[in-house]
Amino acid sequence: MTELDLTDVSRWYGNVVAVNDVNMHIGPGITGLLGPNGAGKSTLLSMMAGLLPPSAGTVTIDGRPTRANIAIYRQIGLVPVQESLYDFLTGEQFVRLNAELQKVPQPGLAAKRAIGLVEMSDAADRKISTYSKGMKQRIKVASALTHDPAVLLLDEPFNGMDPIQRRHMMALLTQFAEQGRTIVFSSHILEEVEQIARQVEVVVAGRHAASGDFAAIRRLMTDRPNQYLVRSSDDRRLAALLLAEPCVRGARLRGDTALEVEADDFGGFAQVIPKVARDNAIRVFEVTPTDESLESVFSYLVNS
Amino acid sequence: MNGPILRLGLRSLFGRARAWLMIAMPVIMLALAAVMRLTAGSGGLDPNSAENFLRIFGIGIAVPVVALIATTTLINSEFDDGSIIYLLTKPVSRVTIIASKAVIVLGAGVLFGAAMMLVAGFIMVGGSDQVAVGALIGGVVSTVAYVGIFTALATTMKRSVVGCLLFWLLWESTVSALFSPVKWLSARAWGNAVVQHIADAAGDGKPGVPLPYAVLAAIVALAAGVALAGQRLASMTISEE
Numbered sequence: 001m002t003e004l005d006l007t008d009v010s011r012w013y014g015n016v017v018a019v020n021d022v023n024m025h026i027g028p029g030i031t032g033l034l035g036p037n038g039a040g041k042s043t044l045l046s047m048m049a050g051l052l053p054p055s056a057g058t059v060t061i062d063g064r065p066t067r068a069n070i071a072i073y074r075q076i077g078l079v080p081v082q083e084s085l086y087d088f089l090t091g092e093q094f095v096r097l098n099a100e101l102q103k104v105p106q107p108g109l110a111a112k113r114a115i116g117l118v119e120m121s122d123a124a125d126r127k128i129s130t131y132s133k134g135m136k137q138r139i140k141v142a143s144a145l146t147h148d149p150a151v152l153l154l155d156e157p158f159n160g161m162d163p164i165q166r167r168h169m170m171a172l173l174t175q176f177a178e179q180g181r182t183i184v185f186s187s188h189i190l191e192e193v194e195q196i197a198r199q200v201e202v203v204v205a206g207r208h209a210a211s212g213d214f215a216a217i218r219r220l221m222t223d224r225p226n227q228y229l230v231r232s233s234d235d236r237r238l239a240a241l242l243l244a245e246p247c248v249r250g251a252r253l254r255g256d257t258a259l260e261v262e263a264d265d266f267g268g269f270a271q272v273i274p275k276v277a278r279d280n281a282i283r284v285f286e287v288t289p290t291d292e293s294l295e296s297v298f299s300y301l302v303n304s
Numbered sequence: 305m306n307g308p309i310l311r312l313g314l315r316s317l318f319g320r321a322r323a324w325l326m327i328a329m330p331v332i333m334l335a336l337a338a339v340m341r342l343t344a345g346s347g348g349l350d351p352n353s354a355e356n357f358l359r360i361f362g363i364g365i366a367v368p369v370v371a372l373i374a375t376t377t378l379i380n381s382e383f384d385d386g387s388i389i390y391l392l393t394k395p396v397s398r399v400t401i402i403a404s405k406a407v408i409v410l411g412a413g414v415l416f417g418a419a420m421m422l423v424a425g426f427i428m429v430g431g432s433d434q435v436a437v438g439a440l441i442g443g444v445v446s447t448v449a450y451v452g453i454f455t456a457l458a459t460t461m462k463r464s465v466v467g468c469l470l471f472w473l474l475w476e477s478t479v480s481a482l483f484s485p486v487k488w489l490s491a492r493a494w495g496n497a498v499v500q501h502i503a504d505a506a507g508d509g510k511p512g513v514p515l516p517y518a519v520l521a522a523i524v525a526l527a528a529g530v531a532l533a534g535q536r537l538a539s540m541t542i543s544e545e
Contacts, residue, residue: 049393052539068538070395078393084385086312088319100308101394143390 009057032197077144099146133160313408330420337424418443438502446495452529487512494518
C-alpha cells in the first residue's frame with residue numbers, strides 16, 4: 001500500500017502561480033488528474049516525481065519526501081508526455097538502459113518482461129526512431145515498469161494512440177491497479193478519465209477544483225442548473241405546468257418535437273416531472289439529462 | 305561515474321551521423337599539417353610556424369568545435385527535448401549524471417582535438433622543440449575549460465546551441481583578440497599559453513597568462529560548469545506547460 005500525499009503544495013514561477021495550495025491524498029488504484037491544458041497538471045506530476053521543488057508545501061510517498069531523495073525513484077515509474085526518447089537506441093536497448101539505471105538485478109530479463117507487458121516484443125529490436133506515436137508511448141511505459149514500481153505517474157499517456165492501443169493501455173493500467181499499485185495519470189480528455197479512473201482530481205487554473213469519484217464530483221455540482229431534454233404527448237402544456245414548479249428555472253420548446261428544461265435541483269426535478277405528468281394525463285416519452293457527462297461538469301468548473 | 309550513462313553517451317555520440325562532423329575537424333587539421341610539411345621545402349618546417357598553426361587551428365577551431373558538437377549532442381539536445389528526464393527519474397545523483405556526460409565530452413575533445421594536435425605536430429616537425437607535446441597539453445587544458453563552459457551554458461540558457469556558438473565566436477574569437485585582459489577569462493588564451501610555455505618555439509609571441517594559472521583556471525571552469533549544471537538539473541518539469 002503506497003500513498004502519495006500533497007500537503008499545501010504551491011508552485012510559482014516568478015509572478016505566475018502554476019499550482020495554488022493543492023492538497024491531495026492518493027492511494028492505490030487509478031487516479032485521474034483532469035484539467036484543461038495549462039491547468040498545472042504537468043507541474044503537479046513533476047512535483048510528485050520529485051523533479052521540481054514545490055515553492056511551498058510538501059509531497060511525500062509513504063511519508064518520505066519525493067524531493068531531494070533520489071532513492072525514491074526505486075518506487076516511482078514516470079512516463080513523461082514528450083516523445084523525445086533516445087531514439088537512436090532500439091526499444092530493447094532503451095528499456096534495458098532504464099533497468100540498468102534502476103540497478104535492477106537482471107536488467108536484460110526485466111527489460112524483456114516489461115516489453116512483453118506492453119506487447120512490444122515484436123518491435124523491440126527496431127530503432128525507436130522508426131516507431132509510431134503509440135509504439136513510443138508503449139515503450140515509454142515499458143521503461144517505467146522495469147523496476148516494478150509501486151507508484152506509476154503518467155503524463156497524458158493516451159496521447160497519439162489509436163482506439164485499439166488506447167483500450168490496451170487502459171486494460172494494462174487497470175491490471176496494474178488491481179495489483180495494488182498507485183497510479184496517477186493526467187488527461188484533458190474526459191472519456192479517458194471517465195473510463196478507468198476510480199478517483200478523479202480536477203485541476204483548473206492551478207487550483208484543485210474538485211476531488212472524489214465520478215459520482216461525487218457530479219453530486220458536487222447538483223446545485224447548478226441541470227439541462228434536460230423531455231419528450232411528451234403535449235410538450236407545450238407540460239412546459240407551462242413545469243414552470244409553476246419552484247425547482248424549474250426555464251423551459252423552452254425545441255420545435256414541435258421536444259422540450260428543453262433547466263432545473264435547479266437534480267433530485268427535485270426527478271420527483272416533480274412524473275407527478276406533474278400523471279396529474280395532468282400527459283405521457284412522458286423521454287427524459288434525458290443532456291449534461292450529465294463529466295464534460296459539462298468540467299466546463300462548469302472552468303467557467304465558474 | 306555511472307556505467308549505463310557512459311555507454312549511452314558513447315552510443316549517442318558515435319551512433320549518429322553527426323559523429324562525422326566531429327571526425328572531420330581533426331581530418332582537416334591533419335591534412336593541412338601534411339600540406340604544410342610537404343610545401344616547406346628541404347629545410348623542414350619552421351617550428352614557430354607549426355606552433356602558430358597548432359594554436360590557431362587546433363586550439364582556435366578544432367578543440368572548440370569538437371567540444372561544441374559533443375556538448376550539444378550529449379547535453380543541450382537532451383535538455384531541450386526533455387529526454388534527460390529518463391536519467392533524472394532514476395536513483396542516480398544529479399552530479400553523477402552530468403559528470404558522466406562531461407567525461408564522454410572530455411574524452412571526445414581529447415581524442416579528436418588534443419591528441420590530433422599531437423599527431424599534427426609530429427607530422428609537421430616531429431619531436432623537435434616540444435611543439436607536438438605542448439600542443440597536446442595545451443589542447444587538453446583548453447578542452448577541459450571549454451567542456452566546463454559549454455556545459456554551464458548548455459544547461460542554463462534557453463537557446464543553448466546558439467549561446468555556445470556565440471560564446472565561441474564572440475567572446476573567444478573576437479572580444480579576446482580585441483581586449484587583452486580577456487585572456488584571463490578565455491579558454492582559448494589558457495590553451496595557447498600552455499602551448500607557448502611548454503614548446504621551446506614560442507611562435508609569434510609571449511604566453512598571455514602563467515602556466516599554473518591556465519591549468520588551474522581550466523580545472524575551475526570545468527568543476528564550476530559541472531556543479532552549475534548539476535544545480536540546474538535539480539529543477540525540471542516533465543513538460544513545458
